Amino acid sequence: MPAMPSASPFIPPILETRTIFVHVPKAAGTSVKIEFYGRPEGGHRRIIEFAAHDPGRTDDFFKFSFVRNPWDRLLSAHAYLTDGRKATGRDRRFANEVLALHPGFEAFVLALEDPGFRRQVMAYDHFRAQTYWLCMPGARDHAMDYLGRFERFDEDMETLRHRLGRPGRPTVRARPSHHPPYRDAYSTRMRDIAGDIYARDAALFGYAF
Numbered sequence: 207m208p209a210m211p212s213a214s215p216f217i218p219p220i221l222e223t224r225t226i227f228v229h230v231p232k233a234a235g236t237s238v239k240i241e242f243y244g245r246p247e248g249g250h251r252r253i254i255e256f257a258a259h260d261p262g263r264t265d266d267f268f269k270f271s272f273v274r275n276p277w278d279r280l281l282s283a284h285a286y287l288t289d290g291r292k293a294t295g296r297d298r299r300f301a302n303e304v305l306a307l308h309p310g311f312e313a314f315v316l317a318l319e320d321p322g323f324r325r326q327v328m329a330y331d332h333f334r335a336q337t338y339w340l341c342m343p344g345a346r347d348h349a350m351d352y353l354g355r356f357e358r359f360d361e362d363m364e365t366l367r368h369r370l371g372r373p374g375r376p377t378v379r380a381r382p383s384h385h386p387p388y389r390d391a392y393s394t395r396m397r398d399i400a401g402d403i404y405a406r407d408a409a410l411f412g413y414a415f
Contacts (some may be wrong), residue, residue: 214237214259214260215251215259216256216263217242217248218307219242220248220267223243223269223271225242225268226256226269227242227270228244228251228339228350229249229250229339230271230272230274230336230339230413231275231332232279233274234274236273238272242370250339253269253341253348253350254342256269257349262333268369268370269349269351270352271348272353272354272355272359273353273355274409275388275410276335276413277389277415279336279356279391280315281391282286283333285385287332297332300330304326314382315396315400318399319411329404335404336404336407337407340353341410352365354366392415
């Protein structure tokens with residue numbers, strides 16, 4: 207098992223609720239954290255990090271996450287980072303130093319055909335595959351007890367409230383990115399490039415363009 211950061215991912219709200227929410231970037235995770243944990247802290251931590259720090263609690267606690275159509279998520283991540291109004295300082299630096307090399311979404315996606323640029327982009331949290339966050343190494347399936355979908359967010363949040371015994375209330379969406387419908391943003395070539403990058407996400411979570 208690879209070395210993990212020394213700081214425990216088991217922040218107090220996780221211990222208090224006995225739930226592990228794995229926050230996949232750009233899949234409505236901030237909104238989920240605010241509702242279930244009261245605040246958006248904790249960062250983006252992989253399920254393997256929880257297992258490495260405390261396998262017993264990881265097995266015992268209720269594990270859940272949300273996933274999103276990978277073509278839509280790629281567009282959303284790019285829009286969020288390049289817009290910059292709600293991005294962190296680290297995110298803005300990445301946008302200015304890396305994404306600015308190929309301005310515009312079309313140029314960015316086409317540039318992902320370059321192996322060096324692709325490695326640089328895919329090493330950044332917002333662009334990592336969803337399987338990176340949700341699967342244990344070598345596993346064929348994800349490790350969640352419940353997997354919601356961005357595309358039916360309200361319905362799946364209501365299911366979670368029921369399962370966790372939480373009172374029903376509308377979730378305020380936090381940090382939304384603004385962009386056109388994702389299918390309008392892709393040419394055939396762009397669609398195929400993104401599909402190649404996120405092929406396992408699409409297959410495991412049942413998404414198609």
